Every structure is written in C-alpha cells, then in structure tokens.
Amino acid sequence: MNRINKKLNESKKLLSIYFSAGFPSLNDTVSIIESLEKNGVDMIEIGLPFSDPLADGPTIQKSSTAALKNGMTTETLFNQLKDIRKTVSIPLIIMGYFNPMLQYGVEAFCKKCQEVGIDGLIIPDLPVDVYNNQYKSTFEKYGLINVFLITPQTSVERINFIDSISNGFIYMVSSASVTGSSSGFGKEQTDYFKRIAGMNLKNPQVIGFGISDNETFAQATTYAKGAIIGSAFIKHLNKNGVTKIDEFTRNILN
Amino acid sequence: MTYNINNKGYYGEFGGAYIPEMLYPNVEELRQNYLKIMAEPSFKEEFDQLLKDYVGRPSPLYFAKRLSKTYNTKIYLKREDLNHTGAHKINNTIGQILMAQRLGKTRIIAETGAGQHGVATATVCALMGMECIVYMGEIDIARQAPNVARMKMLGATVIPAISGSKTLKDATNEAIRDWINNPINTHYIIGSVVGPHPYPDMVARFQSVVSEEIKWQLKEKEGTEKPDYVIACVGGGSNAAGAFYHYLEDTDVKLIAVEAAGKGIYSGESAATSILGKEGIIHGSKTLLMQTTDGQITEPYSISAGLDYPGVGPMHAHLYKTGRAEFVSITDNDAMIAGLELSKLEGIIPAIETSHSLAIFKEKQFKPTDIVIINLSGRGDKDLQNYIDYFKL
Numbered sequence: 230m231n232r233i234n235k236k237l238n239e240s241k242k243l244l245s246i247y248f249s250a251g252f253p254s255l256n257d258t259v260s261i262i263e264s265l266e267k268n269g270v271d272m273i274e275i276g277l278p279f280s281d282p283l284a285d286g287p288t289i290q291k292s293s294t295a296a297l298k299n300g301m302t303t304e305t306l307f308n309q310l311k312d313i314r315k316t317v318s319i320p321l322i323i324m325g326y327f328n329p330m331l332q333y334g335v336e337a338f339c340k341k342c343q344e345v346g347i348d349g350l351i352i353p354d355l356p357v358d359v360y361n362n363q364y365k366s367t368f369e370k371y372g373l374i375n376v377f378l379i380t381p382q383t384s385v386e387r388i389n390f391i392d393s394i395s396n397g398f399i400y401m402v403s404s405a406s407v408t409g410s411s412s413g414f415g416k417e418q419t420d421y422f423k424r425i426a427g428m429n430l431k432n433p434q435v436i437g438f439g440i441s442d443n444e445t446f447a448q449a450t451t452y453a454k455g456a457i458i459g460s461a462f463i464k465h466l467n468k469n470g471v472t473k474i475d476e477f478t479r480n481i482l483n
Numbered sequence: 484m485t486y487n488i489n490n491k492g493y494y495g496e497f498g499g500a501y502i503p504e505m506l507y508p509n510v511e512e513l514r515q516n517y518l519k520i521m522a523e524p525s526f527k528e529e530f531d532q533l534l535k536d537y538v539g540r541p542s543p544l545y546f547a548k549r550l551s552k553t554y555n556t557k558i559y560l561k562r563e564d565l566n567h568t569g570a571h572k573i574n575n576t577i578g579q580i581l582m583a584q585r586l587g588k589t590r591i592i593a594e595t596g597a598g599q600h601g602v603a604t605a606t607v608c609a610l611m612g613m614e615c616i617v618y619m620g621e622i623d624i625a626r627q628a629p630n631v632a633r634m635k636m637l638g639a640t641v642i643p644a645i646s647g648s649k650t651l652k653d654a655t656n657e658a659i660r661d662w663i664n665n666p667i668n669t670h671y672i673i674g675s676v677v678g679p680h681p682y683p684d685m686v687a688r689f690q691s692v693v694s695e696e697i698k699w700q701l702k703e704k705e706g707t708e709k710p711d712y713v714i715a716c717v718g719g720g721s722n723a724a725g726a727f728y729h730y731l732e733d734t735d736v737k738l739i740a741v742e743a744a745g746k747g748i749y750s751g752e753s754a755a756t757s758i759l760g761k762e763g764i765i766h767g768s769k770t771l772l773m774q775t776t777d778g779q780i781t782e783p784y785s786i787s788a789g790l791d792y793p794g795v796g797p798m799h800a801h802l803y804k805t806g807r808a809e810f811v812s813i814t815d816n817d818a819m820i821a822g823l824e825l826s827k828l829e830g831i832i833p834a835i836e837t838s839h840s841l842a843i844f845k846e847k848q849f850k851p852t853d854i855v856i857i858n859l860s861g862r863g864d865k866d867l868q869n870y871i872d873y874f875k876l
C-alpha cells in the first residue's frame with residue numbers, strides 16, 4: 230500500500246509541511262525532511278522550484294527564486310533524495326509546476342520518483358482532464374498518487390468528478406487566494422469546510438493555503454483529515470535557517 | 484488540416500488551458516460563453532459601432548509608393564497605427580470590455596510590457612467607467628514613463644511587478660495571481676493571443692477585423708482579395724493573428740511572422756522564440772517558449788518592449804510547426820534602420836515592434852508583381868526617445 234494511503238488510515242489528524250527544495254541552502258533538502266519527521270510531521274511536500282509559480286504568493290516565490298539561484302535542478306533534487314528512504318519513512322510528495330516535469334519527460338520523472346521513494350505528486354497547473362486522458366496510467370505504473378486541488382468556487386459536480394479519479398486525498402484550498410495570503414479563517418471558510426465535510430467524499434481532505442499557526446491548524450483539522458503549512462514554514466526558515474524546527478512544529482501541534 | 488483552433492481549444496498540439504484549479508471557474512465561465520456572446524446581435528452592433536466611431540475603423544490600406552519603388556514590389560501598409568491609442572491593441576480591449584460587461588464583471592485587470600496594451604485597457608475602462616488595474620514590470624515602468632503617465636491620467640492604477648525578472652512575463656504572473664485572489668468580480672483582459680484557452684482564440688477573433696478589412700480593401704484596389712504575402716511582427720502574436728486570420732486556410736497567401744532577434748539570435752540577448760524555444764507551458768498555454776533544459780522560463784531581450792516575451796501564442800507555434808507561416812528574425816539594428824527608412828520614404832514613423840516587419844525587405848527578395856501586405860501594427864510616438872538615442876538625431 231502507498232505510504233500516503235497508510236498514513237491516511239491512521240486515526241490522528243495529519244500535519245503536512247511544504248518547503249522549497251534547495252532553500253535556504255542548496256543541500257538543506259535532506260536535513261529539513263529528516264528534522265520534520267523527527268519532530269512529528271506526518272507528511273512532506275517537497276517543492277520543486279519553478280521560475281514562474283503562478284499559484285504562489287510572495288513568500289514561496291522568493292524561496293523558489295532563491296532555490297534556483299542556489300542551483301537547484303530536477304536532477305539535483307533526485308540526487309539529494311536518492312538515499313532518503315534509508316532514514317525517512319513518512320509519505321513524501323513532490324509539489325511543482327508542470328513545465329519542469331514535461332522537460333524532464335513525464336515518464337522519466339515518474340520513474341525517478343518511484344526509484345527514490347516519492348509517493349505522490351501535486352501539480353497545480355496540470356489540469357484534471359489532461360491528467361486523466363494522458364498521464365494517469367503513467368503515474369499509476371510508477372505507484373504515484375496524484376493529488377488534485379479544489380477551491381471554494383469548485384462546483385459540486387466537479388468535486389464529485391475529482392473525488393472519483395483521486396486515490397489519495399483531496400487538497401482543499403482554504404480560500405480564493407494564492408499561497409500565504411490569508412490570516413485566520415472566518416465564517417465563509419468554516420462554512421465551506423463544513424460543506425465539503427458534509428459531502429462524504431470517498432477521499433479524505435487535507436486543507437492548505439492560509440494555515441500558519443496552532444489556531445488555523447486546529448480549525449482546519451476540525452473539519453478535515455489534515456492540514457498543510459507552507460509559507461509560514463518558509464518564513465520560519467527565513468528567520469531561523471534550518472534550526473528550531475522542533476519549536477515550529479511544537480507551536481503548531483501543542 | 485486546419486490552421487485554426489479545434490473544438491478542444493488546441494491548434495494542432497498547442498494550446499489548451501494548463502491552469503491551477505483556482506482559475507478553473509473563471510476560465511470555464513469565459514470558455515462556455517465567449518462564442519455565444521460574440522454571436523449576439525447586440526454585441527456585434529456595439530463592437531462594430533465602437534470600432535468605427537471610437538477607434539476610427541476601418542483603418543486604411545495604404546499603397547506605399549516610394550517604399551514599393553525602393554524594393555521593386557507592390558507594398559501595402561495596413562494602418563493599425565492610425566487607430567485610437569496608436570496600435571492594434573485597442574481592437575482587442577474594446578471586444579474584451581464588452582465581454583466583461585456581459586459577464587457581469589466590475590473590475591478589470593491587465594498586464595502590460597511597453598504599456599501599449601495597458602493604455603488600450605485603461606482607455607476602454609475609462610470609456611465604460613470600470614475600475615482598472617494594470618500590472619507592469621518594475622523595469623518596464625522605469626523605461627516606459629510616458630505610457631505609465633497616460634494610464635494614470637486615464638484613471639488606471641499601475642502596480643509594479645517586482646517578482647522574477649520584473650518585466651512582461653512577471654507582470655502576467657501578477658495579473659494571474661490577482662485573478663486567483665479575485666475570482667468573482669474581475670475580468671482579466673489579456674493583451675495578446677496567449678494564455679489559457681479560450682484567450683488565444685477570443686483575442687484572435689477580436690483582431691480578425693484587420694484581415695476582414697484587408698480583403699475588401701484589396702479587392703477595391705487590386706481586384707483581388709488575395710495578396711501574395713501577409714507580413715506581421717510577433718511578440719505574443721495578436722497583430723499577426725489578426726492580419727493572418729481570414730487567410731489561414733488559403734495557402735495561396737503566404738504568411739510571414741517576424742520575430743525579434745535582439746542583438747543576434749545566438750547572442751544570448753534575443754526574443755526569437757520559434758528558433759530558441761521548445762515546447763512547454765507558459766501562462767497556461769502549451770506552446771513554444773524560451774526556457775532552460777530544466778524547464779525554467781528564461782528572460783528574452785529585444786529593443787522593442789512589445790516583442791520582449793519568452794513565448795508565442797499557440798496559433799503561431801502551430802503555424803511554425805506545420806510550416807504554414809515562414810518565421811524570420813530581425814535584429815535590433817536592422818529594425819531600427821527600417822523604421823527610419825519608412826519615416827523618410829513615406830512620412831510614417833512606425834513603432835519599433837512594427838519596424839521589425841518592415842526590415843523583411845532587406846532579408847527577402849519579392850517579385851515586382853507580388854502584392855505584399857505589411858501589418859503596420861503601431862505608431863512610433865512612444866518610441867521617439869529610443870529612435871533619437873539610437874541614431875543620435
């Protein structure tokens with residue numbers, strides 16, 4: 230069974246963390262992953278940096294640009310991850326934009342993911358229908374779970390369709406926004422969380438965008454199986470480098 | 484084979500809508516409605532009326548006598564430079580503002596490079612009393628000050644794009660992010676035949692008035708609707724798409740797309756996307772774009788800010804791949820010389836973008852009997868300082 234599915238079967242609420250590979254320093258990738266696991270994180274999204282991250286706010290734009298300046302490439306990331314399964318057992322997901330994967334070759338990319346022990350992919354600009362018609366069988370051949378996004382504007386019909394072709398979890402974008410822009414959840418968001426929770430989808434939901442602290446994590450996981458923190462963790466790295474990750478996760482989970 | 488878009492939103496293998504789910508409802512709303520709205524009699528009537536009374540269409544098809552004599556062929560200039568605001572860009576913004584109104588939108592966003600599309604958008608927003616926000620790279624704001632002032636005078640808010648390379652592609656990213664953050668009340672007026680489907684097709688249709696007019700104007704002057712060549716410069720490709728549109732399927736008419744070679748195709752400072760680009764995804768479209776082997780989008784260079792885009796629209800990628808259009812690239816220097824030449828020979832100062840297409844006569848020999856149409860996409864007022872500095876006038 231895929232590590233993602235196994236993790237989703239655990240009874241606890243899940244904390245997932247996103248970071249940009251190659252940031253703050255090129256070779257921090259492995260130590261950040263190990264440290265996150267050691268400090269109670271359940272799942273990690275490893276950001277493959279892109280020059281033009283359309284769905285990201287300023288914090289992740291900057292960490293992506295910095296990572297590219299540091300010399301991060303697709304091949305470098307796979308090299309950094311080649312022994313990761315000797316030390317890390319939680320699910321690992323690569324999150325990135327489609328063009329770098331297309332240039333690497335989608336099949337070659339998936340194969341490499343399987344070799345190093347990646348469990349799934351999140352590709353915001355790979356449309357659902359293109360995935361379904363062209364790439365689904367390739368992803369499945371290499372045991373990869375593709376995770377789709379839904380937003381407050383996604384129609385019920387489309388949510389049901391996305392649920393039907395998903396086999397891991399659904400990534401619920403908390404509000405109509407790019408990453409890193411929200412501060413706390415109001416009634417509008419909690420109504421949306423409730424509405425989706427009430428749909429009894431086949432796939433569990435994990436909420437992302439705008440989760441930044443203990444309070445927003447608690448709110449999100451009241452309605453969903455887990456929550457993803459990105460920009461807030463990048464900000465922590467901006468301030469502290471790769472130190473005090475224990476403090477960061479403790480503040481979220483306490 | 485067709486050179487136009489298919490019912491799935493692709494030109495051959497190019498096009499589509501590679502967008503984050505956050506944009507799906509907006510783009511889907513537009514996709515489902517744009518053809519319906521454009522076909523409504525009231526839409527057509529208002530669009531045609533504004534093009535006539537406000538933009539000043541039809542733009543003349545002018546026989547350039549002295550230029551023709553110089554190059555021993557028959558050259559006609561399609562005078563998009565005479566449109567209100569000085570370029571073809573306004574054909575599209577008029578169409579899109581009417582579209583936005585019919586979709587019930589109240590807030591308009593746009594990206595701009597040189598500022599021509601920004602000005603054309605600010606203009607139609609003033610005309611319709613709509614809120615207008617234009618994203619422009621910080622670097623372009625500094626080098627295109629007069630257009631920034633025009634936009635402000637027209638009531639638009641100009642927001643600097645400070646991410647990435649701080650030019651057109653980053654301004655486009657910022658506009659897309661704004662749309663993600665404002666999915667309900669906002670319409671994004673894209674300035675060229677780029678972006679996710681249905682934008683390339685919608686913009687091409689709004690610009691197609693150019694070739695629609697060429698057909699009857701040429702018929703009046705030459706007794707035929709068909710020229711031997713239609714030539715246009717390509718940044719994203721909207722003026723070329725408009726000039727080619729009604730000739731796409733008529734292979735007797737040869738199409739030439741002129742790209743900016745900057746300081747030389749292989750100088751590392753170029754915007755010759757068809758030669759330097761590879762298939763990939765930029766701003767939601769599968770097309771040809773300049774990128775590293777790793778799939779990171781690179782920054783192009785051209786002396787003309789309007790050709791300074793690392794991709795081309797999917798229609799042009801298809802025209803290139805199929806060989807339907809010939810692609811030629813012209814250096815900064817050859818373009819500048821051609822711009823000066825047209826000024827002296829015909830009394831028309833062209834935009835530097837347009838000057839690239841005029842430089843074709845140095846590259847290519849035409850027959851004395853050939854009818855050659857150049858789409859004169861814009862006037863050179865905005866570029867005066869550039870010309871003055873370049874030639875020390």
Ligand SMILES: Cc1ncc(COP(=O)(O)O)c(C=O)c1O
Nearest residue numbers: 718719720721722789836860861
């Ligand atoms: C006068 C003129 N011509 C051409 C272009 C290039 O755009 P497109 O290729 O979409 O026509 C521009 C863009 O700003 C322009 O201002």
